[in-house]
Amino acid sequence: MSQDSFKEYLLSEFNIKFNDETLLIEALTQRNYLNEHKDEPGRDYQRLEFLGDSVMQVSVAEYLFKRYPNWHEGQLTEMRIAMVQTRSFAHFARQVRLNEAIRLGKGEEMSGARDRDSLLEDIWEAFIGALYLDQDADVVRRFLDKTLFAAIDTDFFDRFIDFKSRLQEKLQENGSVDIDYHTENEQQLSDNTQLFESSISVDDRELARGVGKSIKDSEKAAARAALKILEEK
Amino acid sequence: MSQDSFKEYLLSEFNIKFNDETLLIEALTQRNYLNEHKDEPGRDYQRLEFLGDSVMQVSVAEYLFKRYPNWHEGQLTEMRIAMVQTRSFAHFARQVRLNEAIRLGKGEEMSGARDRDSLLEDIWEAFIGALYLDQDADVVRRFLDKTLFAAIDTDFFDRFIDFKSRLQEKLQENGSVDIDYHTENEQQLSDNTQLFESSISVDDRELARGVGKSIKDSEKAAARAALKILEEK
Missing domain, CATH: 3.30.160.20 (Double Stranded RNA Binding Domain)
Incomplete structure (x- = not known):
């Protein structure tokens, strides 16, 4: 899927439109892609991943804190760890089709990075970082309501809980x-x-x-x- | 210092007034204190610490991300680790006199917990969690501007950076x-x-x-x- 198609998908599916589209593109760009396209401006996703990592932490922590007023911090921590982890983020990255929109280097594409959980985790975090910067914490929350948080009401995270x-x-x-x-x-x-x-x-x-x-x-x-x-x- | 004096101190020094003062008290209360005062309602600080931990992560990440637009994520991560750690949080807990206001159990008081970095780190995080819940992310940011972030412009964190x-x-x-x-x-x-x-x-x-x-x-x-x-x- 092209980045333009992904923008349309975000708008129709989640009612999300980036003010600064370079942020969205940055979140979708892997380093080797830039090495192979020296004429293209912009950066890879790594700074946004740094930011998005902690945005995910606080979004999930606040959600659990408010949803489960009677859980003690050990239970909250166990659930947060279940939610904030590679397999979880990779799953939701696929669900919202981030995997299809990544700009990958050729070598990475050949080696199957597009379907690798560790890359999909990074891209999920970078996307959340971009969304947070471009919009705000409330928009991130509404996006998570439709994805990660919705999955709490199915059995999705139960496999991780004892x-x-x-x-x-x-x-x-x-x-x-x-x-x-x-x-x-x-x-x-x-x-x-x-x-x-x-x-x-x-x-x-x-x-x-x-x-x-x-x-x-x-x-x-x-x-x-x-x-x-x-x-x- | 009594909790009432601490409230006055927060107001005069930081212009902070809690809407729900039970949140502030919760952040300042250690578990053994409650065991010894069965008649007092409320909880200990641990749930707020769970929340405040991630509020600190995202506040520091966002601050560094915006302040240092040219740092790559390795530099950002190194600086975040320097800022978000026991010795740092304990230092700022003392600076804003949280140590004086903690409600401790007697045994903990005798064993010197009031000056123990690990407890002060927890109380710092719990206080930030309470502030975030009671007010919002902007109030937390302004509080950090006067404490943790201000210290970037001194040499405080340099000891942790190579x-x-x-x-x-x-x-x-x-x-x-x-x-x-x-x-x-x-x-x-x-x-x-x-x-x-x-x-x-x-x-x-x-x-x-x-x-x-x-x-x-x-x-x-x-x-x-x-x-x-x-x-x-």
Whole structure:
């Protein structure tokens, strides 16, 4: 995708229009591209990546701080680490098609950099840095509402969170309790995979159930559901 | 100093008045204090520290990004690391008298926590987190303008920066050059210390001089002056 097409995409999909388009181009430009195009003015993405890295940190920290008023700082930190990391940023860079718009050097293109998580992480941060500079923190927040923050309400970040440990910690805040996981059901699906249902009991009283494609996943889902119940109390 | 006196100090010295004073108190409260005062509502500083940590990161990153448009991201990162670190935050926590206002548990007080850099760093971050929440990013910036950012114009952060390496890197961007440091002067001061003056020459042409209380310091000062000259070109 050309940079012009990407600008149109940003406008139609996110209602974002850069005042200073050189900032957007800078965020999309890898160093070797400039080495190969000496006549083109401008810089590579690295300074914007420096800025965007910390913009991501504070945006995610503030979001979690406000969304989860009862989480202690250990839980907040665990979730922030899950969200602010290479695999996460690379995923969302692909989702908003940044990967298609990068200006790469030829060698980098040949070696598959366009699909490399570490580059996509850098470009995500540089794009966020450019958006922050060109617009403001609120525009960044609204963009993250549609991408990174929206993913909290799906299971996207759950793979990074240890819900069973977190539940255990929560349940034992006021002394020792017995926590039991039990597999309640096992079902064969038409696509030849299995579905498990696990329950979690605390001192022999069932607290919650969860479903997953492995016993491990179903126990994790049960722990997650149990935590939700406890936090809503 | 009582928390009330600290509020007056913030108002008179920095023109800061919290809308929600419980946020300020939270930032100043260590966990053991709450354990010892079960009747007092509120939380300890740790959630605010989580938030303030990233507010400091982005505030410093944005400041450096804008102040040094010609620095590459390696230089920006080096300076950010120098500014955002325990010794730095502890220093400024003392400068704005946060240390005097902390609500500490008795055991912590006895063990000298009030003057411990690691606690002062936490309280600095918690205070910044509270200020950011209660006011906004601009108020934080103005507060940092009077404290952390003002210190850039003194030599405060220079101890953390390797100016000689940075100068060498800069000078050799376009190929190898000869860099020579030479001690030009040595002077005995009345307080029995010595003062040195060093010059730095590039390919036998003098570029800058610097003064310091050791040869090492005077060479560092010369390198710093040389960098300044090169960056202004």
